[in-house]
Amino acid sequence: MMSSPLGQHLRWAKLGSGMMRTIIIAVLVVFLLFPVIWLVTTSFKERIDVFQLPPQWIFQPTMSNFEYVFDKKPIEMWTLNSLIISVGTTILSLLLGVPAAYTLARRKFRGKSLLITSILLIRALPPVVILIPFRVLMNSVGLIGTHTAVILIDTIYNAAFTVWLMVGYFEAMPVEIEEAACVDGCSYFRTFRAIALPLATPGLVTAALFSLILSWNDFLFALSLTSPPSATLPLGILSTFGMLSVGWTYMTSMCTIAILPLLLIALFLQKYYVQGLTFGGVK
Amino acid sequence: MLSRKGIFSQKYSLYWMMAPLFIYLAAFYLYPLIYSVYIGFYEWSLGDATKTFVGFRNYVSAFQDSQFTGSFLNTAIFVIAAVGIELTLGLSLALLLNRESWPMRILRTVILLPTLITPLVVALTWKALLNPDIGALTYYIRAVGIDIGRGIFVERGLAMAGIVLIDVWQWTSLITIILLAGLKGMPIEPYEAAYVDGASRWQAFRYITLPLLRPTILIALVVRTLDAMKIFDSVFAITGGGPGTATTTMNFHIFKVGIQHLKVGAASAMSNIFLLFSVLIGLFIIRSVFLSARRKGGAV
Amino acid sequence: MLRWRQLVGVGLIAILALGISLVGFSQKPYEGEVLRLASMADQFTDYLVVLGRQFEELTGARVEVDVLGYVELREKVVLDYTTNTKQYDLATVDIVWTGEFAEKGWTTDLTPYINRDYIELNVPDILPVTWTQGEWNGKQVAFPMAGYVNSLIYRTDLLGDADEQAAFLAEYGYELTAPRTLDELEDVATFFSRPDDGMYGLVANGARGPAVAQDWMEYMRGFGGRVVDREGNVYVDSPAAIQALELFVKIFDEWAPPGAPNYWWDDRETSYRTGMSVMQSSWSIARAGYENPEISLVVGKTGMGITPTASGDNPAFGFGGWGIGINADIDPDRQDIAWEFIKWIASEEIQKEWMLNDGAPIRLSTLLDPELNEAMPWLPTMLTMFIHGDGDYRPRVPEYSQIQDILGLRVNQAITHELTATEALTLAAEEIRELYAD
Structure with missing residues (x-):
């Protein structure tokens, strides 16, 4: 091993262009993609071939796993539920988080940094802590087992992230644009809605994407708060896991199905989100 | 509309723009939190009709529970290793991918793939890949002659490294994306000036890129640290906290006490300690963000 | 003789039961009702759906x-x-949740229902050991649904091979058969442990x-050891238990695949089904899977034998599996419908049908059924095991999870x-005693 990983990077940067760079990117990408490739290829394998050694990468693919999960599992319902919950969470997080973030970015008041810090620290909350009281609360208002219950708890984490992200984004936006556009004096809300928001589109897209990813993947909350008709894809994926015989091929084929929508969304939004994370940091 | 003068005026905007968020947080976040603090003072198993007030006894027991105190250390080791490696790798990858060409654009999305998979499924996938006898990755690791003893999750000295590996795999690209954005937002002028003065690439990186990127790095650090402290899925699905107690992390231990053994009072006390600890670490890192931001005059 | 008469009796009762249920159900009495059942994902589950x-x-x-x-269900x-x-x-x-569920009153006591429908259910046909799925201090908080027994699973092709038998006889001085005593188990496991050929004598879960x-x-x-009794006496540090642990450690040191200390159930099964491990102790529910070429490389090569005991005498079989219980919180009307469902899936007819579709037996009639015996020649062995089953080797006490x-x-x-x-079990005993002291 070389002295320090950072040192390594610097040496790479110096070598710079061409071969070296390509090789390093290739190695990292292989590391990041290898398990995904295993997952996707396994979903096209016969059950008996999953653990063949040496591992098989080229083989006669079968669709039987996909047929099984579409035939035996309510995968359309799970996908729809996952979509409802993650889109609902995203919309709610943005509705709650973005106006607050704009105000936190544009207004000065005492205790502002403390406030932003506390919002960010919501992310530190261990899920197990709030699970039980939250469930009792949802039950008492009759929301247990509904999509809404999961949306409400996912939004706690996602709204916090949205605020954090958007405060940085709004702060990085020059205030002069808003002032210039409203020489004749717009209302505060109008400035926010008609001028700041459109300019902040990349930031909004990024916040939305992160929120989608987080709630699309949520397992623990969905497990504790949904009922069978509102169950999500991750729960479905896990239900292929028998104790004695794991349905590896079924699990991976459902997982392949579950990745696709998000991957498409991410590809579609890619021009926004790298730009969108250009924030100014917490002030 | 009364918007100019009344309650919706700019003067009060502070309140009504933020009110929905804070009402929401008060109802759904503060309530469970306060409940958790309250129940931490009681001996109560889920399903029992009566709660017994025991003062700080749950807290005292938590510190006497060697598995809990051990999990403290395990979590700390995990967080430092995982977040450290993720930052280093993430920064390298961000610098390498910070170019505008179509392969780079595609790669920037493709590397997001690990973050698009449910963590529990990620854990199970790695469990299969690293199965000590028939895992595909174990096969290649042994094929290139690396000694992993009886298997990564069998050896007490390697199990935590395996958990770190999985976390690094899943979250490095998130850091890369955050840092890439930071790099995109950087002004070009300092570099032009530096190269005119004959600075090397390394000098440019050391004296321009790193300082300018520092706040972004620290923010990536806060978010990842807070998330990493909650490490649960891979421990739950692969090692069960073992071998022995080698991979017992705080969140896993609390889950066991609270959800599996139903001792909600004891679990709440533990998670309150855990939360306090997380908040302190988060505050510590955020303080560094503030300090550095102030020193640089609030530069990005 | 006895079997013939039993079959006639069982058949008659089945027809009677079917008749009653057809009459009873003819108007579809519960039109529009929806019951929700939380089920463990196991081999029996697809057909339960x-x-x-x-x-x-x-x-x-x-x-x-x-x-x-499993964890999600709980x-x-x-x-x-x-x-x-x-x-x-x-x-x-x-089965191991029995004590806890009964003490907390989470699932309802089914005794009144069982007494009421005694004939219709043909209760005497239900094997006695299966009642441990839910029996607690005179209550029955779950109804037997899928019975599993633990037995020694071994490769008949290897243990029956003439060359292997000759070599074994030469080395150990006695015939190679499925081991009956733990000493024999050690010999056979040692004999078949050939790591260089990727073959391991005996495997167990270590995770x-x-x-x-x-x-x-x-x-x-x-x-002959036990963990605790219902009075809260702790025996887990007894000499028998320590001896058992010493043997158990030896499995991982000498006979099991290197990765076994991280094995969960599915890993252990995979190692047997892929032919890596020669013997294991496993649940009968997995038995049909060894004959399924979709998941098994050892089709037609599996024997199911008596789990070895220290002396070889008084063999008993670890019994487990799943009962089905009714949520105690729901309305009595719904409980009645739920009970009708239980009664129906526990009937001889459905139990047989289920058995043909990866189910697990609870009835004598199922295990004696000629058609089933044709398809599953291991059923007579399983019947012996059910008769000598021990549902209490894992203490079904309220404190079980801890x-x-x-x-x-x-x-x-x-x-x-x-x-x-010794250290491990001394510590365990201390901790379990502390649990009871609280």
Whole structure:
């Protein structure tokens, strides 16, 4: 091993262009993609071939796993539920988080940094802590087992992230644009809605994407708060896991199905989100 | 509309723009939190009709529970290793991918793939890949002659490294994306000036890129640290906290006490300690963000 | 003779039961009702889903089955019961949850129903050991649904091979057969451990948690040990238990595949089904899978034998599996419908049908059925095991989940040589006593 990983990077940067760079990117990408490739290829394998050694990468693919999960599992319902919950969470997080973030970015008041810090620290909350009281609360208002219950708890984490992200984004936006556009004096809300928001589109897209990813993947909350008709894809994926015989091929084929929508969304939004994370940091 | 003068005026905007968020947080976040603090003072198993007030006894027991105190250390080791490696790798990858060409654009999305998979499924996938006898990755690791003893999750000295590996795999690209954005937002002028003065690439990186990127790095650090402290899925699905107690992390231990053994009072006390600890670490890192931001005059 | 007469009797009762149910169900009395059942994801589950739908055709009440992994199932139903959310009307209940569910009153006592429908259910046909799925201090908080027995699973092609037998005789001085005593088990395991050929003599679960705890308890039973009794006396540090742990450690040191200390159930099964391991102690529910070429490389090569005991005498078989219970919080009317479902899936007819579709037996008639015996020649062995089944080798006490957790850590520490067998069990005994002292 070389002295320090950072040192390594610097040496790479110096070598710079061409071969070296390509090789390093290739190695990292292989590391990041290898398990995904295993997952996707396994979903096209016969059950008996999953653990063949040496591992098989080229083989006669079968669709039987996909047929099984579409035939035996309510995968359309799970996908729809996952979509409802993650889109609902995203919309709610943005509705709650973005106006607050704009105000936190544009207004000065005492205790502002403390406030932003506390919002960010919501992310530190261990899920197990709030699970039980939250469930009792949802039950008492009759929301247990509904999509809404999961949306409400996912939004706690996602709204916090949205605020954090958007405060940085709004702060990085020059205030002069808003002032210039409203020489004749717009209302505060109008400035926010008609001028700041459109300019902040990349930031909004990024916040939305992160929120989608987080709630699309949520397992623990969905497990504790949904009922069978509102169950999500991750729960479905896990239900292929028998104790004695794991349905590896079924699990991976459902997982392949579950990745696709998000991957498409991410590809579609890619021009926004790298730009969108250009924030100014917490002030 | 009364918007100019009344309650919706700019003067009060502070309140009504933020009110929905804070009402929401008060109802759904503060309530469970306060409940958790309250129940931490009681001996109560889920399903029992009566709660017994025991003062700080749950807290005292938590510190006497060697598995809990051990999990403290395990979590700390995990967080430092995982977040450290993720930052280093993430920064390298961000610098390498910070170019505008179509392969780079595609790669920037493709590397997001690990973050698009449910963590529990990620854990199970790695469990299969690293199965000590028939895992595909174990096969290649042994094929290139690396000694992993009886298997990564069998050896007490390697199990935590395996958990770190999985976390690094899943979250490095998130850091890369955050840092890439930071790099995109950087002004070009300092570099032009530096190269005119004959600075090397390394000098440019050391004296321009790193300082300018520092706040972004620290923010990536806060978010990842807070998330990493909650490490649960891979421990739950692969090692069960073992071998022995080698991979017992705080969140896993609390889950066991609270959800599996139903001792909600004891679990709440533990998670309150855990939360306090997380908040302190988060505050510590955020303080560094503030300090550095102030020193640089609030530069990005 | 006896068998013939039994069959006639069983047949008559079945026809009678069917008649009654047809009359009873003819108007679809529960039209539009939906019952929710939380079920463990196991081999029997796919057909349980089908049964849930069939029940609607018969009665109008649909039973929606929510398939969940072990930990998820427990978390969901326990949260449901404790926060009174009535999400599930029915749930599969692991035999080891019996004491806890009964003491907390989470699932309803089925005794009145069973007494009422005694004839219709043909209760004497239900094997006595299966009642341990739910019996607690005179209550029956779950109804037997899927019975599993633990037995020694071994490769008949290897143990029956003439060359192997000759070599074994030369080395150990006695005939190679399926081991009956633990000493024989050691010999056979040693004989077939050939790591260079990728062959391992004996495999068990080693992963910390329920996996290692439950597999160890099966060996402990073979030594005549026990963990606790219902009065709260702790025996887990007895000489028999320590001996059992020493043997258990040896499995991982000498006979099992290197990765076994991290094995969960599915890993252990995979290692047997792929031909890596020659012997294992396993649940009967997995038996049909060895003959399924979709998941098994050892089709037609499996024997099911008596689990060895220290002396070879008084063999008993670890019994487990799943009962089905009714949520105590739901309305009596719904409980009645839920009971109709239980009664229906526990009937001889459905039990047979289920058995043909990866089910697990609870009835004598199922195990004696000629058609089933044709398809599954191992059923007579299974019947013997059911008759000598022991449903209490894992203590079904309310404290089970914590006891299992303690053992899950300490036994794992023994097999990874962090502690010696004596140290591990002394600590475990201390911790379990503390549990009872609270």
